[in-house]
Amino acid sequence: MRYAQGGGLTAERQEFRERLRLQAAERFERGETNAVIAKDLRISVRSVQRWRRAWQQGGPLALNSKGPASRPRLSPAQFRELEAELAKGAAAHGWADQRWTLERIRAVIARRFHMTYTIQGVRKLLRRHGWSCQVSERWATGRETLAEGWIKQAWTQPEPPRRRQALRADDAMEGRELLVE
Template identity: 65%
Template sequence: MRYPQGGGLTPERQAFRERIRMEAAERFAVGASNAEVAKDLRVSVRSVQRWRRAWHDAGAEGLRSAGPVSLPKLSEALFAVLEQELAKGPVAHGWPDQTWTLSRIKTLIGRRFHKSLTWPTPWRRTRVTGSCGVESQRQPSPSFGNSTVSNQFTPRKRG
């Protein structure tokens, strides 16, 4: 259920859930029981009980979605700038080698945009967009030297 910026449902899914709640409000108005509404809408009776309470207190407006849980810290425009910065390579930003790690990407975001993100955020975002040559998953083959991003768990060569 979680998505790239770590915030709950997608806007489409939120709209779908709101339509279900609005349909429940219509059924409350005609006197349908909680069990009937739950069965017809394929939701739990407990959800219907919460919705009925909200509907009783505030009407249909009480069932409307409150919007996204949180806004992304990096807008699409800032993420485009981040992609450009990542394309320059780690050496251009002062690191000794050409390997982007999540820690380095997080540090770059802090330096460039003065924003603090948890380290999984850049991983999720680059994994979803596949941007800047940042690998979305570990390399399945043992040829780790060609990878443009290291997840810092690169196995040692034996022998």
């Protein structure tokens, strides 16, 4: 079974899923039905059906994880170089302000590594390496913005719900940081 770019699964979770598939293979050999296996292992019947077909064609080895479907295009060393370039700031790369956008990061990757990425590909690359999109709130003229563009920073507070929220007056007074996507 394949998981694209790790499938968003940690190594422990991938091992857990592989153990489930191997448990299912043992139960296939005993002749148990798909519905019973799915109920006991708490997975969908469709997954069990797919696993049974693979098992019938290639035995238990067909259920082993084959790793990510594709390799990341930027190597870890290249991504470290990209992070160093991003740390220099957008102005160092010719833009008027210090805000990093996906389009600008895409341009840096193209210039530095001679690779073309889509906007969504850049977003996935950054998310996979722990970066998050942070959009500044609109403030009255003359006030500073909290954060702009893509930065690598752990937030000190948990994220608010994923819907747009109006900035309340008491939040503005206290200068609370809000993450809005």
